[in-house]
Amino acid sequence: MHVPDGFIDAPTSLAAGAVAAAAVAVSLRGARRELDERTAPLAGLVAAFIFAVQMLNFPVAAGTSGHLLGGALAAILVGPYTGVLCVSVVLLMQGILFADGGLTALGVNITDMAVVTTVVSYAVFRGLVKVLPRRRRSVTVASFVAALVSVPAAAVAFTLIYAVGGTTDVSIGKVATAMVGVHVLIGIGEAAITGLTVGAVVAVRPDLVYGARDLRQRLKLRVNGELIDAPAPAAAPVAARTSRRALxxxxxxTSLVLAGFVSFYASSSPDGLEKVAADQGIDKRTEKHASADSPLADYGVRDIADARLSGGLAGVIGVGATAVAGTGVFWAVRRRRTGDVSPTAVENV
Structure with missing residues (x-):
């Protein structure tokens, strides 16, 4: 659902950019509360994984494909504020390095694919885990449903943005029907990927899943006849640290294999937005991407003739660049948090 340059007019793109900038600023502050020494590296990995899986377009209908958006997955694994940053890092890497998603439309894409999907999915997820039994399976079920809802929600958000600032005169009703219809199908794929991934991590390290934190029961101590929370351990056991490293x-x-090898077998059909844009005529004023001459444009390495090698190498580079950029951002946010409060306060967070 990467919106290219030319779909949305300049005033609306600027307004969406302002919304995206405000959302990122709020998320930077919120991520300080979500990130710690355990989750900061995981957040960088989540961004890299989303980048890799977004290369795996899957068929959803005749002549149409879809791919992961990732907002639900990121929000559930590392928290909603950090999730917005994860998807934003991915979109920035894709726009600058791979000419995927217009640079003038970056604000539109962050608002739609990062903010809307994260906010909607996490709200649905939290609502479900409150009414479902307190079990790990409930986290997986809630993840599936939240991801499923987030994709058509993003389709609706795009339609509203296009209704305000679209550059072609088309029937918004037809665009809305087509967008929601195809993205409900894409949402099923998103839900499957999100549910499987969250379920796999919850099975081995539920303590690292932000959305599963309520499953952890604090040890109670009876003091003078009253039950109080036992203090948290000062450091993770060696086995837990090793497991975190292995994870x-x-x-x-896994991300490198998906981007470097499996992506070659992804569907070549246009994704949901591209298909709707072509069918409904909203792509008539699409502009050339500012990074169209990038050595990695269109997920291939320039001057490498072999398509398999070119695409695989581009995917590996993208995963590496996203992992480095994401980890750097999240460690910086984490260090800013520890610099803002005293060591004693950090222990009590």
Whole structure:
């Protein structure tokens, strides 16, 4: 659902850019409360994983494909504020390095694909986990439903933005029907990927899943006849640290394999937005991407003739760049948090 340059007029793009900038600023502050020494590296990995899986377009209808948006997955794994930043980092890498998603439309894409999907999915997720049994399976079920809802919600958001600032005169009703219809189907794929991924992480390290934090029961101590929370351990056990390292390594290797090898077998059909744009005529004023001459444009490495090698190498570069950029951002946010409060306060957070 990457919106290219030329779909949305300049005033609306600027307004969406302002909304996106405000959302990122709020998310930077909110992420300070979500990130700690355990989750900051995981957040960078989540961004890299989303980048990799977004390369895997899957068929959803005749001549149409879809791909992961990632807002629900990021919000549930690392928190809603950090989730907005994860998807924003991915969109920035895609726009600058791979000419995917217009640079003038970056604000539109962040608002639609990062903010809307994260806010909607996390609201649905939190509502479900409050009424479902307190079990790990409930987290997976809630993740599936939240991801499913987030994709058509993003389709509706795009339609509203296009109704305000679209550059062609088309029937908004027809655009809305087509967008929601195809993105409900794409949402099923999004839900499957999100549910499987969250379920896999919850099964091995539920303590690292932000959305599963309510499943952790604090140890109670009876003092003078009253039950109080036992203090949290000062440091994670060696086994837990090793497991966290193994999870990070396995996640990175999985991302590299998906982007570097499996992506070659992804569907070549246009995604939901591209298909609707062509069918409804909203792509008539599409502009050339500012990074169209990038050495990595269109997810291939220039001057490498072999398509498999070119695409695979571009995917590996993208995963690496996103992991480095994401981890750098999240460690900086984490360090800013520890610099703003005293060590004692950090222990009590």
């Amino acid at each position: 990070w390594i396995s996640g990175l290797v």
